[in-house]
Amino acid sequence: xxxxxxxxxxxxxxxxxxxxxxxxxxxxxxxxxxxxxxxxxxxxxxxxxxxxxxxxxxxxxxxxxxxxxxxxxxxxxxxxxxxxxxxxxxxxxxxxxxxxxxxxxxxxxxxx
Amino acid sequence: xxxxxxxxxxxxxxxxxxxxxxxxxxxxxxxxxxxxxxxxxxxxxxxxxxxxxxxxxxxxxxxxxxxxxxxxxxxxxxxxxxxxxxxxxxxxxxxxxxxxxxxxxxxxxxxxxxx
Numbered sequence: 001x002x003x004x005x006x007x008x009x010x011x012x013x014x015x016x017x018x019x020x021x022x023x024x025x026x027x028x029x030x031x032x033x034x035x036x037x038x039x040x041x042x043x044x045x046x047x048x049x050x051x052x053x054x055x056x057x058x059x060x061x062x063x064x065x066x067x068x069x070x071x072x073x074x075x076x077x078x079x080x081x082x083x084x085x086x087x088x089x090x091x092x093x094x095x096x097x098x099x100x101x102x103x104x105x106x107x108x109x110x111x112x
Numbered sequence: 113x114x115x116x117x118x119x120x121x122x123x124x125x126x127x128x129x130x131x132x133x134x135x136x137x138x139x140x141x142x143x144x145x146x147x148x149x150x151x152x153x154x155x156x157x158x159x160x161x162x163x164x165x166x167x168x169x170x171x172x173x174x175x176x177x178x179x180x181x182x183x184x185x186x187x188x189x190x191x192x193x194x195x196x197x198x199x200x201x202x203x204x205x206x207x208x209x210x211x212x213x214x215x216x217x218x219x220x221x222x223x224x225x226x227x
Contacts, residue, residue, distance in 0.1 A: 033215060042116070042202055042218030043155075088154065090216075099145075099170065100216060104154040 004032075004089040004103035012109040019076040021106040023089030024069075030092045032065055033100065034074050037086045046074075046087075079110045114138050118203050118219035125193040125226045133188040133222050135203030143206045144186035145170075145216065146178060148199040155202065161186055193226045200224070 007022045023032070031050045035043040049056045049065045049072065056063045062075040076083055086107045090100040119134045137144065146158040147170075157170030161180040175197060177189045186205075190197060201222045208214035 035216075040220075042220045043204075043216070045215035045217070048215055099157055099160060101157075101171075102147075102155040104152065 004091050004101060006087070006089055006103045006106040008106060009104070010107045010109070012111065013079060015079060015081055015110055015112050017079055017110075019079050019083070019108055019110070021074045021087050021108070023072045023074070023103055025072075025089075025091045025093075026070065027093045029067075032063075032072050032092070033090045034061075034063060034072075035088045035090060035102075037088065037105070039085070043088065076108075079108075081110050081112045084108060084110045116203055116205055116217050116219035118201075118222050120222060121220070122223045123225070125190075125224065127194060127226060129193050130189070130191050131193065132190075133201055133203075133224075134185070135187065135219060136185045137203075137205040137217070138184065139205060139207075139217065140183070141205035141207050141217070142183070143208065143214070144180065145204045145206075146176075146186070146188045147202045147204065148172065149202060149221075150199050158188065158201075190224075193224075195226045198224060198226045 004023045004025045033048045034046045037043045047058050047063050049063050060077045065072045086105040088102050088105045090102045116137045142163050145160040147155040149155050156172045159178040161167045164183045167178050179187045203219045204216040206214040206216050
């Protein structure tokens with residue numbers, strides 16, 4: 001069963017614009033992680049935010065977490081064509097023995 | 113610095129055939145995982161190994177078996193392949209026991225087609 005659900009399913013923007021993807025989940029979590037997957041490749045870890053954190057930055061990435069709404073957002077600023085990929089949130093639910101549950105992903109297309 | 117290596121990259125099987133997917137990591141990670149990825153379904157956990165010598169079922173274990181051969185290697189076996197097992201299979205590893213506060217490192221996947 002899916003714990004995290006990303007929104008939108010697909011997003012198309014121009015280079016230089018910001019991209020925002022959202023993730024909602026159902027149960028209490030220990031942490032939430034975001035991953036990127038380029039076509040035909042494995043997933044690459046981007047950022048991890050713990051349940052007691054509200055915001056985290058890494059380069060052009062900004063992640064927020066609202067545990068009261070059970071939601072997270074990933075913002076990519078000043079997007080580049082190389083950011084074209086699918087983005088997944090994954091939650092480490094309390095009581096899950098630490099196993100990550102992945103959402104279905106947001107497919108981001110950044111046009112030059 | 114290879115990270116997580118999966119073999120083979122591609123495989124076509126006939127229904128009823130068996131095969132083993134191999135995975136090895138060189139990062140001295142304790143935990144290893146097998147996921148499958150299907151269109152529109154995201155990634156689903158098949159089996160995992162929290163540490164050498166232990167294995168546990170994930171969300172979709174039916175039709176699969178695993179072996180944690182040593183700390184580096186974690187294999188996935190399909191005893192009698194079915195068309196429903198057509199998928200992309202990803203192996204991953206992480207430092208900690210389970211994935212608590214520990215990012216996963218993924219291989220590049222094995223694309224399996226069962227006809």
